[in-house]
Amino acid sequence: MENFSLILAVVVITALAFDFTNGFHDTANAMATTISTGAMKPKVAVAMSAVLNLVGAFLSIEVANTISKGLVDETGIRPEVIFAALVGAILWNLLTWLVGLPSSSSHALMGGLIGATIASAGTGAVHGDVLVTKVLIPAVAAPLVAGIAAMIAARLTYTIGKNAHDKATSKGYRAGQITSAGLVSLAHGTNDAQKTMGIITLALVAGGALAPDSDPPVWVILSAGLAIALGTYLGGWRIIRTMGKGLTDLQPQQGFAAQTSAATVILASSHLGFSLSTTHSVSGAVMGAGLGRKGGVVRWSTATRMFVAWGLTLPAAALVGAGAEWVTSFGSWGTALVAVFLVASSAAIWLASRREVVDHTNVNDTDEPAGVVTTAVAAVTPPPVGTLTDDLPATVPDHAPAETPAKPPATAL
């Protein structure tokens, strides 16, 4: 490790920062339904998810080198390219968190990588067909598969369980939800923490600090696991609120059906060779479960904003990644400029988030406890749509996420 240069250190730190945003962005995937249905107290839920993410990070290192494999040409990739890719991914994660929308961290990372690679080596270095098979089709398929399964499962559990008594049901569904949420957390740790390990390893190899084809060193595994666990524990409460309360009103039966469907889809997809995004699966499952109850409603305005964010994730992260790579190509001062830009925009986004704080105390506050009246009210009054769909396309092309603080805080759901 004698030639551990400054740029490598910067890449490693940025990768860990991405891992951290990945953790708090995806807490919602595992815990939104558990928190919104009251199966677990918010703080306890995120703590459990964090521990399971950390455990998951140590379970295997098989996925660690697959994030870039096939998607971009790795030969001749420079640490600066990876740095630029991470900048795009982090900013997109923070921006979607600010407006409280679940979006795929993997897509953000892939987008950043694609953009930075194109800026560095031209469009020829990106494999377009892999883009379609690994990104576009899964993005459409995941919510459909998980949604349909969750909808049928929710119908079934309401039908079978309609004569069951309250005490047995509340205890039972609670245990069921916690178990499936735990599985999702564990799977998330093995998948997503390893993506960061893969990125860091790729950078170390690219920078010459590690021999090609090496396994990730122990310190990489440890720091990646800790970063994702810390992010998970701090919790992306804005996204949890949208996923648990914003898309639909979940009862324990629905939460259980949704989380079980999501866990099954995630595990089945990664082991049958057609990887589906965790975020997309969980969002689809929540909506499916929402439709699976008689009189259940999905708030399509919120769902539409989420779909728009999904569509923008890859191009937006790619644009920022490409811009960042273009600036870093001017030399060390360019890289420093991008680093300053990243820190400044992150700080600006964080400051903007403080205008309307969402944390464990008010994560479930958007509605009164779910019930017949709430459902009826929700059906006639759509939640505030905010300005997201209008603002995002406008801010993205000139890739200046620093502008977002100027947006009205009304979008925070």
Place this chain on the structure above:
Amino acid sequence: MHIDWAALGSVFGVSLVVTVALVGLFTLGILGLSKRETATASGTSAALATTAAYACFAACAAAVAYGIYLIVA
């Protein structure tokens, strides 16, 4: 471009069947426990319902264990 429709199809099929089966089994288990509560309240025995409930939960637990095995392996 090669799209692996077979893999996608099997993901869909397996997810659907497993999810519905697990949720169904689990609900049957809850129903069984609920029967036991009723029985205890009225002083009758509900051994069959209880046994069936635990069998359902055991099947779900096995599925979870298999899930963990898939994650670790």
